[in-house]
Amino acid sequence: MELKQEPHNGSAPAGAAVPPLRRIVIEAETAPIHVGDRIIDQEAFPDPADGALIDQEAESAWVEQRMRTEALSIAYGGKVAVNEVSLEVNSGEVLALIGPSGCGKTTLLRSLNRLVELTPAARRTGRIMLDGESVDEFDVTHLRSRVGMLFQQPNPFPMSIFDNVAYGLRERGSKRPRKKELEPIVVDALERAGLWDEVSKNLNHPALALSGGQQQRLCIARSLAVSPEVLLLDEPCSALDPISTAIIEETIVGLRSEVAIVIVTHNLQQASRVADRVAFMYLGDMVECGAAGQVFGAPLAERTKEYIGGGFG
């Protein structure tokens, strides 16, 4: 169910700005979350805080900081895309980056695994830390095996399903691991990505023959196989149908206990469904960052209020 994004002109009646869906998600905290036609049982989450999804105080007890940006600015030529952003990425929770197109969400995301450096004109100032060390200290290939990424379009490599998942594990050193050694890791990754049941019998089939949603879950498995600490998702569902989207969201929510997740999304409903914390960006500035319930329910900044209102109303 896609809600139309209406032009915000400030004249919408106050009551209409709060659709029923948001109430379910934010106010009825212990109720099951409806994701498409599936129901995600919150009790199933390994959440010590009595199944409360968006209880910051309880969560702070077990979330652990993985990455941190300090006054991070990124400019393409003379154009500033990200302006002095300080942000924390914690394991045990999903952080959603929201904001209008061109606000710098994706640039910020791509800077976390230094993929932004592939753009020759990009210049970065400020610091990005991973587990207390600056990301510049790492060998870039090592950094990227610890900070995985998923893209807008599903992009499996033109090889078998098995080889796709094993890709990140192979050719790390001079010795090429044997298939037998890799198999348990591949199976585990496919299970965690929720794809194992569908592909267990045809691991040797070409990955590009899978459906779009399966391909995207295969890409999740491919990232998980190298056991990253942080997983960056760049609008992972924008090319998928609602059912595949629901399955991916369920997978994301299921993974948050083992890996820190940052998701960029234009879909505010999606952000409210999967995120524990939400950061709102506007024209390169970090306007507001807080618990999902707070940002969607009682945004502090006027800009956030307008954007959320426009997106939901």
Next chain:
Amino acid sequence: MSTETAKPPLSAKKPPAKRRPAKVESSWSIMDRIGLGLAWAAGISLCVVAGLIVVYMAYKGIQYVSWDMITSAPEASLDQSATGGFLDPILGTLLLTTIGIVIAIPIGVAVAVWLTEYGRPSGLARAVESGVEIVAGTPSIVLAIFGLLIFQQTFMGLFSFTAEGGAVFGRSFIAAGAMMSIVALPMIIGSTREALMSIPRHVREASYALGKDKATTIRRVLLPSARSGIATGATLGMGRIAGDTAIVVILLGASMTISPEGSGPFGLLKGTGSTLTSYVYNNSPAGEGNAPEKAYAAAFVLLLIVIVLNALVGLIGRRNKPQWN
């Protein structure tokens, strides 16, 4: 009753399929309609020309070609009935095509990878690009003369027959194959580049995001993805090599049979020979053999080889090409 039941299916079936385009065209100006007619005529006449070539060559070829001709070697004789067949030219075509393509594929793929994945400094990339264009536009007779100049140098003596006085002959399968690789090179570079450029940027980034460096990404993701493009270029290049005459006439020596220069495989490469193109040339009324029926038969075999290669291009292009959204 009967008219009512007969009408609906008729009117429901035909108009959307046939009448609508006609209506659109009837509103066109006279110049547009003439233009459309010319476009149709051009397309059809090309088919007619291609069809005529194939049909004529098939007619002439099947008339003269025989199993004997394909399986017996050419003989030097003044009596036309005793000049044998063209087994050696067929083998020569296959050998020369193989040598040329084996040299051209690695170089062509390397150039294409460098151009698409590195291409820096951009001035050098532009120079390489125009270099490829110049090579593609150079007539093969020019390449042949240039090749002769190179392979007749004393230090190239290893690659062909050296006469007693020290003069290097400069003509051999290696010499001709090396120049043939230049004929095939632009095809391979072009279609490999196209294949590489059609791979979305996010596929490369997905590999980098898994902690792989550029070399691994090229070797394990990009080249396998471009496989069908490389194969297409190679097959097109093989067609060009099989069909080229000037380089064979100048650089492969004038022997009708394959004449190795020494023993072993390298002796074969150092030796001289002929191909179907030079055989056709030598036997046609334009050459000195004046045995048109043999020229037709050989030309038919050559045409078959080239048609098979072209069919392969279509087949390879359609299959195995990875498709991302």
